[in-house]
Amino acid sequence: MLAAADALFATSDVPGDVTMDAIAAAAGVGKGTLFRAFGSRDGLLDTLWAAKITALREGVESGAPPFVAETPPLERLVAFLDEILTFKLENRHLIRARETRSGLLQSAHYKWMHGQTQALIEDAMGRSTASEALYTAHALLAALHIDLIEEMLASGLSLPAIRKEQGARVRTVIDGVRR
Amino acid sequence: MLAAADALFATSDVPGDVTMDAIAAAAGVGKGTLFRAFGSRDGLLDTLWAAKITALREGVESGAPPFVAETPPLERLVAFLDEILTFKLENRHLIRARETRSGLLQSAHYKWMHGQTQALIEDAMGRSTASEALYTAHALLAALHIDLIEEMLASGLSLPAIRKEQGARVRTVIDGVRR
DNA sequence: CGAGGAATTGGACCCATGGTCCGCAATTCT
DNA sequence: AGAATTGCGGACCATGGGTCCAATTCCTCG
CATH class of the missing domain: 1.10.10 (Arc Repressor Mutant, subunit A)
Structure with missing residues (x-):
């Protein structure tokens, strides 16, 4: 099925x-x-999502190439968000089907992504309030919404350009907060 | 009606x-x-949205208090996004009804918000590529998605905290890019 | 091996909702 | 006043997620 x-x-x-x-x-x-x-439909979508993201998830959690302690946290964060972007584009129709329904933010997948992102942010910027990292994680992930990415692609922005902008923005945000 | x-x-x-x-x-x-x-339903939603946002829109376009040339562009940008946040929360159910449907990014309202934001960004950071401002405008607006705001509120983040974080994020992003 | 029961299946059915359409009434024109 | 035209209202339709039960398959035990 x-x-x-x-x-x-x-x-x-x-x-x-x-x-x-x-x-x-x-x-x-x-x-x-x-x-x-x-x-339900959402249940199917979530299960399929889980199946497709397994490789990425295992790579991240078991310390594959870029996700090792030696890599600076900021680089790990950039790499993580970049992989999420790639994953979403590779499965854009599935992701689109799931993301254009409410309750996405309560889903296990979003929570996982958010948790990872928040942890990396806390690592990357030395000290920071919890709400700072929490908010920043939400804000960075929000820019990965599939509709938004596709809209940008449709408006002439190339995928490399988007990835570059995204990376730059992540660094900027972290650097700025770290000061 | x-x-x-x-x-x-x-x-x-x-x-x-x-x-x-x-x-x-x-x-x-x-x-x-x-x-x-x-x-259609979307048509009604958009018309209602237009009716509710008129005051804000006129204020922005006709140079009400914070939106005058004397105000630094960065401050205008922060104020603008803050007003959008307030507006969305004041009409959260309507906004929710509209934002949880696809095609939002093609709507006149989003285009207006994005255009305003992009212009303010270009003003705020001296020189910048077009794609930089375009991307950043999308990214900043993405963090204003009503679902996201309500999720944050539900997770214990207070509204003042959100507004503070948002303002800080905007300044960070612009400062960082401007360098 | 066969009978009885339990578990599982499939697709007919239900229902809510956005959107359509046409008969009828109000209004305007002669 | 009578005819023509406009526009209204709500009955109707199509669609898609979700339910339910008769029928079939699969165990289990004698």
Whole structure:
């Protein structure tokens, strides 16, 4: 079922086109089975998200290349957000389907991303109030909203330009706060 | 009709509860009339948004108190984003109803906010590439998403704290880029 | 191996909601 | 006054997430 859903999201341009019926049909399964397995559309989306992000997540948590203690926290933060950006673009239709629904900020994925980001920020800027890191993490992640990224791409900004701006902004914010 | 819709949004907690039928009923008008007048739900939402933001918009465009040439651009930028934040919170249900639909970034309101922000940024930091200001404007506005603000409020961050963080972030970003 | 029961399935069905459409009434024109 | 035109209202439609139960599959035990 996840494979079928993934395939559908990968091909369809409009996430709304991928209905639960379509997924069930593509998976050769009844709609009831789909809902029993995932509870709701959001549940399916979250599960699929989890499946796709596993590699990234494990890499980050088990200290793959850039995420080792030797790397300065700021660089780890930049690398982390860059990987999130790449991940979102690679799965843009899925992400779009999930992000254009309310409750995203309460989802486990957002909380994970936010937790990671906040921790890296706290590392990167020496001392800082909790609310400072909390706010900054939210603010940095907000700029990664898929709609926003796609809007920028559509408006002529190239992907390298976006990545460059994003990296620059992260450094600026951290440096500025650290002073 | 706008008054009726406004009243409904002001009272209801969940924006989804305010259906087009409910608005029509509250306005003492047929649903057909509603759709003939506004075209679609988004159309109504945008019109209502326009009506509510008029004061702010006129203040900004006609140089009310903080938006005069004498005020440093950076201060104008901070004030502008702060007013947007206040406006969104004052009309949180309406804004929520509109912001949790796709196409927001293509709406006239977002374009106006983005245009204003970008112009102020370009003023505030001496020289800067166009993409720098464009990106930064998007990034700053992204942190004003109503869902995000409400999530922060729910997580214990106070409104004054948010405003303080936001102001600090704006200054940091501009100062950092200006160097 | 077969019968009985438990678990699981699939898709018909339900319902809410945005959006459409047409008969009718109010209004205007002659 | 009668005819023509405009515009209203609410019945109606389409769609999509979610539910439910008859039917089928799968265990379990004699």
